[in-house]
Amino acid sequence: MILHKWWVCHHGRRNKERMTTERAAVSKKTTDCPASLDIKIKLVTKMTKFRDFYLRRDPPLCAVITVHLNHNHSVTAADVIGLELNQYKSNQRF
Secondary structure, eight states, X not given: OOEEEEEEOTTSXXXXXXXXXXXXXXXXXXXXXXXXXXXXXXOOOHHHHHHOTTTSSSSOOOEEEEEXXXXXXXXXXXXXXXXXXXXXXXXXXX
């Protein structure tokens, strides 16, 4: 494997504290969103060609890209963009 990167939506639960009553403001934007992007690039050698069907093809298919775009929140509303930008810029966009 040459490269393996995994990105998740910033509204997901990964690397966030659990929401409690005293820390409700910390986890305000966490909606447990399942949207993600997974990219794997495989090394092409004699042994990997022997073991992997897709690397045996001509040309070898050495990348696996998995996209899950099923957000459980709005991605185009001004209030969602306002969470990552300041409110003035997000209001100008809409």
